[in-house]
Amino acid sequence: GDKVKQSPSALSLQEGTNSALRCNFSIAATTVQWFLQNPRGSLMNLFYLVPGTKENGRLKSAFDSKESYSTLHIRDAQLEDSGTYFCAAEADMGYKLTFGTGTSLLVDP
Amino acid sequence: DTTVKQNPRYKLARVGKPVNLICSQTMNHDTMYWYQKKPNQAPKLLLFYYDKILNREADTFEKFQSSRPNNSFCSLYIGSAGLEYSAMYLCASSNRDWGSAETLYFGSGTRLTVL
Numbered sequence: 749g750d751k752v753k754q755s756p757s758a759l760s761l762q763e764g765t766n767s768a769l770r771c772n773f774s775i776a777a778t779t780v781q782w783f784l785q786n787p788r789g790s791l792m793n794l795f796y797l798v799p800g801t802k803e804n805g806r807l808k809s810a811f812d813s814k815e816s817y818s819t820l821h822i823r824d825a826q827l828e829d830s831g832t833y834f835c836a837a838e839a840d841m842g843y844k845l846t847f848g849t850g851t852s853l854l855v856d857p
Numbered sequence: 858d859t860t861v862k863q864n865p866r867y868k869l870a871r872v873g874k875p876v877n878l879i880c881s882q883t884m885n886h887d888t889m890y891w892y893q894k895k896p897n898q899a900p901k902l903l904l905f906y907y908d909k910i911l912n913r914e915a916d917t918f919e920k921f922q923s924s925r926p927n928n929s930f931c932s933l934y935i936g937s938a939g940l941e942y943s944a945m946y947l948c949a950s951s952n953r954d955w956g957s958a959e960t961l962y963f964g965s966g967t968r969l970t971v972l
Contacts, residue, residue, distance in 0.1 A: 752899075781960065781961060783961075783963075788965060788966070789894065789945045789947075789966050789968065790947065790963055790964065790965045790966045791900070791947065791949075791963040792963070793960050793961060793962060793963070796959065796960040834899070834900070836900075836961075844902055845902070845961065846899075847899035847900045847901075848899060849897070849898065849899045850897075850899065
């Protein structure tokens, strides 16, 4: 099965509303990173997390290693937040980041 | 400067022909990675260099090669392209602090189309 499972797979929001994306891990994740894929296809790093929370503007992310999940909260969604969000986890100080399959977010005016 | 640069942005290749993609970073990161990204799929790690040591994933071992002539540059080489190689190829870099990867920085990617 998927080692990193993202939900939902797709999401449509009205501008100005809030939402939460989630990743569940079936590996012993030690660090988590969240990325936003731009229209051209490249990945922009949003957060790097050890267990705990981080906040940056309208984005807030949390990582709970004991319960094996991470969340990304988007507050006051804007049109430019549209894109595909990926989470990725590293396990047991290994070299490999395992990615989820992404959440496709569309923010409508 | 948190820039990872990739060339070319678009690449057209014929089936059976070689392909060479280039990546550079100026952050003095010790680790450079190559990922393959296909639509609606998770990025897939192909290989990475930690310093001068190349590590290739088991399931892509024979399909991709790489070289890292110095800390800043890393290439991805396909000896004989097949249709299934059509994808976005993303280069990334990071530092490995105490064995754990730090923030991963991606380049803008090379979109390879094999005909």
